[in-house]
Amino acid sequence: MKFASIVFVAFSLSVSASVLHAKQFSALVFSDAYDQYHHRNVPAVREAFEFLSKKHFFDLTWVERDAEFGKQTFADFDVIVFVSANPCELSEEKRVEFQKYVASGGGIVGIHSASATAKEEKRWMWWEELVGRVFLSHPPRQTGLIEVVDREFPACLHLDQKWIWTDEWYTFATPFPENLNVLLEVDEKSYYPQEKHVMGESHPIAWYHEAFGGRVFYSALGHIEESYADHDFQQHIFGGMLWAVGERDPKW
Structure with a gap:
């Protein structure tokens, strides 16, 4: 009985520790390091989101290449943020997965050149309608x-x-x-x-x-690198993220 009690206490402490470390929500952030007009912003963008994730207590997964983004399991996230990036390079299979993520209530945030453009090499009309x-x-x-x-x-x-x-x-x-x-x-x-x-x-x-079952927030601001250190702009982005997440079920 004594051994069982010790095991139970140890298990309870382990569960409590995991609960204490649980975050409000999970975010995937994609900022394109190969975007010819905005790649210099990527370090500043990353620093801003790392700061926001600590300040506002959410889990952050960061990617900065199309190939990395395409390897993600979208259902693992409550919100996906595109900063001068978009999902248009996804394979047909991953596009279907991304659409299912949105249809299931997934949140989308687009910043600056995440907006669709008719000049996109792999133009995706569904994405254009989703962004708006x-x-x-x-x-x-x-x-x-x-x-x-x-x-x-x-x-x-x-x-x-x-x-x-x-x-x-x-x-x-x-x-x-x-x-x-x-x-x-x-x-x-x-x-x-x-x-x-x-x-x-x-x-x-x-x-x-x-749209299509999900929540979408978009802001065209954010071309200038120094913008991402601006408190008002950071809060503008986070407020959009919080709305896009919507109702959630934190694991605690």
């Missing part, structure tokens, strides 16, 4: 004035009504879905776009929606 809009072009990076459209959304709770920011101001083609919920718009009068970069009165740069 297709990237067209942008003027040179410059400072502009952001209008926060929805301050009640987790990615915007910490922001003032207006936010001065420097970035590449992406322009987008007509959206696929009708239920995109715009979070941020940039005031085109506050910077100097060329005619081909003008979207008019409404120029969305961040939004969210539910």
Whole structure:
């Protein structure tokens, strides 16, 4: 009986220890080290997400190559984050797995050039519809004035009504879905776009929606390396992640 008691206590302590180390949710983050325009950001992006994972107590799996991303089991994660990366290089088999992940309620977060583009070598129309809009072009990076459209959304709770920011101001083609919920718009009068970069009165740069069974948050911000050390931008990303995760069942 004494031996059994010792075994039970040891087992209880082991379970307690594992419970104490359980995280809120599990995130897969893909930042493309081979992206010709954004590869220099990768170390800063990684540092930011390692900081966020410690600060906000979530499990982080980091990849920075298409081949690494394609080896992941997507069902293992509550949210998948693309930072200037996308899943378009996946094989047909892994594309089906990725679609099943989304259909089962998986969360998706896209940052900056994670947005779909018609020039994508392996264009994937399903991904374009999932993200919500297709990237067209942008003027040179410059400072502009952001209008926060929805301050009640987790990615915007910490922001003032207006936010001065420097970035590449992406322009987008007509959206696929009708239920995109715009979070941020940039005031085109506050910077100097060329005619081909003008979207008019409404120029969305961040939004969210539910599509194909999953939750999707996208923000076009994040071209500049130093952005990832900015507290407001970090919280913007994490708020989007938290919403994309949705209801979860922590293992504790």
